[in-house]
Amino acid sequence: METNQMSLEFDAKSENEAFARITVAAFISQLDPTLEELADIKTAVSEAVTNSIIHGYDNGPGRIKMECKLEDRDVFVTIEDKGKGIEDIEKAREPLFTTKPELERSGMGFVFMEIFMDGLEVLSNPGEGCIIRMRKHIGSMA
């Protein structure tokens, strides 16, 4: 199996939302994805990183770890924070559910991650941060 892996760590600042998604897009470009596949992955990464910044760290200081691994034509992305964690993961994944309506969160973050990726795993406990694992196969379209 052909594999390639990269990881990086950055500050939980909203400026880095674009940095994170563009970095992943650049890394997976070696698989020659379609524009749609690229847009899907960028959106999913943006949602996960934004969640860490807004919810994990409450817009305060913190670090986010991001890992991207290619296995043949499968892309695996992991986004990890050491923030406050998620109280009720099932509830958090429901469409339109948000704990921060005052910040105009649409409650669509996890929905987009689910729709745009082929697999989504959320690992979190209150007070113990959050790990998002996502998978997408590149080239599934005819």
Added chain:
Amino acid sequence: MDNTTYSLRDRVLFVKLTKELDHHNAIGIRYTADELLNQKQCDSVVFDFANTVFMDSSGIGVIMGRYRKVREIGGFIGVTGVGESINRILEISGMYKLVKKIDMGEMENGN
């Protein structure tokens, strides 16, 4: 960087959105649009996506938030210049139930 521009015409606020509408850029757009709405300079908002290539759920939050505001004052929310990737995001999130697609050509001809 947020390159969003704003213009007012016939009580409609036209927001020509920046290239990438994420949480980082959403903060300033929400603030500026609400300033103009609160000053009662407009009662409807049209979001122009002609320059926009990326939007995530934060953009949906911006649209939904303005929708709640203009609904109270009898206004509407429009979208225009919507490309393929933005259209997918708007469709998936059910935004077309709340906002209408606007043809800027028709708007300029006064129809």
